[in-house]
Amino acid sequence: MRAVIAEDSVLLRVGLIKVLEMGGFQVAAEAGDAEGLLAAVAEHRPELALIDVRMPPGFTDEGVRAAMEIRRRWPGTPVVLLSQYVEERYAADLLSANTSGVGYLLKQRVADVADFVAAVRRVADGGTALDPQVVAQLLLRRDSDPFARLTPRERAVLGLMAEGRSNAGIAQALVVSESAVAKHINNIFAKLDLPVVDADHRRVLAVLRFLGASRA
Amino acid sequence: MTIPAGLRRTVLRARRDTGFLAAGVLPHLALVPVWAWAATTTARTGNWLLTVSVSAALVLLGTPVLTAVQRARYRVLIGVDVPRLTPTAPEQWTWASTARWLATTRPWRKIGYHLVLGPLLALLELLVLAVAAACLAGVIAYAWSWALPTGIRQDWFGYLTQLPAYTAAGLLLLCALPWTARTAARAEARLASGLLGPSRAQRLQERVDQLAVSRTDLIEAVDAERRRIERDLHDGTQQRLVSLAVNLGLAMATRPDLPGDAREVIARAHLEAKEAIAELDDLVRGLHPAVLEDRGLDAALSGLAARTPLPVRLRVDLEERVAPNVESVAYFVISEALSNATKRANAMRAEVIVRQVGEVLRVRVTDDGLGGADAAAGTGLAGLAKRVGSLDGAFQVSSPVGGPTTVTAELPCAR
Numbered sequence: 001m002r003a004v005i006a007e008d009s010v011l012l013r014v015g016l017i018k019v020l021e022m023g024g025f026q027v028a029a030e031a032g033d034a035e036g037l038l039a040a041v042a043e044h045r046p047e048l049a050l051i052d053v054r055m056p057p058g059f060t061d062e063g064v065r066a067a068m069e070i071r072r073r074w075p076g077t078p079v080v081l082l083s084q085y086v087e088e089r090y091a092a093d094l095l096s097a098n099t100s101g102v103g104y105l106l107k108q109r110v111a112d113v114a115d116f117v118a119a120v121r122r123v124a125d126g127g128t129a130l131d132p133q134v135v136a137q138l139l140l141r142r143d144s145d146p147f148a149r150l151t152p153r154e155r156a157v158l159g160l161m162a163e164g165r166s167n168a169g170i171a172q173a174l175v176v177s178e179s180a181v182a183k184h185i186n187n188i189f190a191k192l193d194l195p196v197v198d199a200d201h202r203r204v205l206a207v208l209r210f211l212g213a214s215r216a
Numbered sequence: 217m218t219i220p221a222g223l224r225r226t227v228l229r230a231r232r233d234t235g236f237l238a239a240g241v242l243p244h245l246a247l248v249p250v251w252a253w254a255a256t257t258t259a260r261t262g263n264w265l266l267t268v269s270v271s272a273a274l275v276l277l278g279t280p281v282l283t284a285v286q287r288a289r290y291r292v293l294i295g296v297d298v299p300r301l302t303p304t305a306p307e308q309w310t311w312a313s314t315a316r317w318l319a320t321t322r323p324w325r326k327i328g329y330h331l332v333l334g335p336l337l338a339l340l341e342l343l344v345l346a347v348a349a350a351c352l353a354g355v356i357a358y359a360w361s362w363a364l365p366t367g368i369r370q371d372w373f374g375y376l377t378q379l380p381a382y383t384a385a386g387l388l389l390l391c392a393l394p395w396t397a398r399t400a401a402r403a404e405a406r407l408a409s410g411l412l413g414p415s416r417a418q419r420l421q422e423r424v425d426q427l428a429v430s431r432t433d434l435i436e437a438v439d440a441e442r443r444r445i446e447r448d449l450h451d452g453t454q455q456r457l458v459s460l461a462v463n464l465g466l467a468m469a470t471r472p473d474l475p476g477d478a479r480e481v482i483a484r485a486h487l488e489a490k491e492a493i494a495e496l497d498d499l500v501r502g503l504h505p506a507v508l509e510d511r512g513l514d515a516a517l518s519g520l521a522a523r524t525p526l527p528v529r530l531r532v533d534l535e536e537r538v539a540p541n542v543e544s545v546a547y548f549v550i551s552e553a554l555s556n557a558t559k560r561a562n563a564m565r566a567e568v569i570v571r572q573v574g575e576v577l578r579v580r581v582t583d584d585g586l587g588g589a590d591a592a593a594g595t596g597l598a599g600l601a602k603r604v605g606s607l608d609g610a611f612q613v614s615s616p617v618g619g620p621t622t623v624t625a626e627l628p629c630a631r
Contacts, residue, residue, distance in 0.1 A: 011459040015462035015463055054506070060506075084454055084506075087511065087518075088522070108461060110461075111462050113465040114469060
């Protein structure tokens with residue numbers, strides 16, 4: 001799988017390349033700013049773009065804007081944002097259109113190489129990878145509307161769903177059985193009034209509803 | 217013969233002061249011909265309409281010139297700067313703006329100074345000069361009399377009676393002269409400062425305005441410095457630490473064949489690097505949260521609330537972003553209040569409300585902790601009170617023992 005990296009710190013860029021290569025990616029191009037990134041994506045049409053949020057020249061949210069531009073111009077390109085701090089607003093901006101093929105992680109998660117590679121793979125395969133810190137922020141304002149009806153355990157399950165975990169992953173994280181997770185998820189669907197269609201689609205809808213409400 | 221320094225200084229100062237007084241006579245009398253002409257012409261012809269308008273025009277024209285002459289005289293001859301009115305920006309002519317102009321410049325004070333006070337001051341100056349001349353004449357009278365033929369000297373003045381008395385009187389006056397000239401010059405300078413310059417209230421107002429501007433500049437400079445440090449740490453040290461942690465992580469992932477104790481050392485280094493990153497994160501965020509600058513108060517507060525280890529109910533009601541320094545003070549008030557609630561008050565939950573009411577940003581943080589927080593004793597709260605005070609805001613802590621604790625801040629945020 002081909003990947004493009006945008007990160008202005010050369011030191012970290014070298015580390016990221018090594019980590020991605022370890023995860024079976026082939027780094028097609030590397031860029032130090034948003035413009036270089038867009039050019040590289042246009043040229044290589046990669047299967048993953050790994051982007052630092054804060055980049056020259058403004059050192060604010062160039063990466064987020066570049067990621068949204070990539071999603072607009074080449075829909076379906078999996079994008080992972082890396083940031084020193086995760087702030088839900090960036091995630092909400094990015095995820096408001098589509099939750100598939102999107103990741104938003106803290107930079108220091110890269111240090112846990114195996115977990116990081118797994119998260120990036122999930123995104124490259126069309127999944128989601130949200131940092132637990134983002135999810136915590138997203139859960140913060142859920143004290144009204146349908147979310148208020150969720151039990152704490154159901155909220156935890158929804159949070160892990162938003163992080164992009166599978167049922168098995170959620171079961172492992174919460175130390176419960178997979179069938180218990182499935183039961184919680186069905187309760188969530190019921191409480192959020194999500195129609196009974198195929199389960200995967202409803203998962204995405206639940207996460208979207210969850211993210212959408214964060215913007216209110 | 218050497219002249220003692222003190223005496224020399226007195227003589228020089230007296231010369232300077234009398235010179236200053238002498239230079240004042242003509243400009244102070246400059247408007248006398250105008251009103252004298254007006255008075256006599258009116259008396260002769262009875263055409264007061266003409267004389268009043270002509271003399272008023274002359275006075276109005278002459279006032280700025282005379283004021284400039286007087287300013288130069290004060291500055292050059294005795295080194296006193298008569299303060300100027302700060303020029304106000306030209307605005308469109310309306311009754312209100314004219315009234316404002318009159319209220320701030322008060323031209324009648326200047327006119328009064330030149331027209332009425334000027335002649336009186338000229339009289340005073342002439343009086344001092346006359347005294348000076350008289351005392352000089354008296355001092356040299358005795359010596360001068362020796363130049364006269366003996367007969368006149370004996371017949372007119374007497375030898376030992378009148379002339380020595382003149383000389384003694386002259387000497388006495390001469391001793392008083394420096395003081396008199398100095399007092400007269402000072403009195404004039406004070407009058408001129410009061411009448412030609414801005415009033416005391418205006419000067420204070422200007423000073424207050426200056427201080428307000430310099431305080432704002434100072435606060436902005438401090439904020440800019442915090443941002444610079446944050447940026448340096450974020451783009452330098454933090455990146456290096458992350459890179460170090462990544463490399464250690466890679467070492468562990470790629471070399472599972474390493475001996476057990478080497479692996480353990482790397483694992484410990486890896487852990488410590490990650491902890492250092494977390495600590496540095498907290499420090500940097502405490503300096504100036506980057507998201508506050510990028511996305512504003514609401515976004516920064518949701519991040520803060522999520523990191524706070526207790527459940528926080530957050531309500532932010534803002535129509536638009538407020539000034540950066542208001543945002544940053546509001547953020548630090550909330551951040552400090554939440555950390556107090558967590559660390560000191562053993563609170564179970566907290567509530568943050570941020571609301572803009574007119575031109576005031578109201579911030580309220582309530583927790584259900586132990587209470588007993590004292591804004592006077594706690595350095596954290598006292599520091600917050602100062603930061604709020606720097607924006608002319610109001611800061612209040614209500615914390616009865618047993619709780620709940622409520623911290624409120626009201627920050628002016630007119631744009």
